[in-house]
Amino acid sequence: MNKPCRMCMVCRERKPKSELFRVIKKSSGEIDLDLTGKADGRGAYICKEGNCKEKLLKSKALNKSYKINVSQEVYDKILDKLK
């Protein structure tokens, strides 16, 4: 069986879920990092390794993933947790 793969929202490469961080948008609209991988919500993924984290803010990848205008505060919050 194939491992479940997801696409990084920054580099668009498909990777096993174990190599990606999961970000979710909850039904409340809140966007946050999901370290359990099991939280309810719409997931977007980003590489744990490499420079995708640095590119996240510049690429505005969350805006594209969720098709909404994601605030600087949300990017800061997520990037802070990704450190």
Ligand SMILES: [Zn+2]
């Ligand atoms: Zn990536």
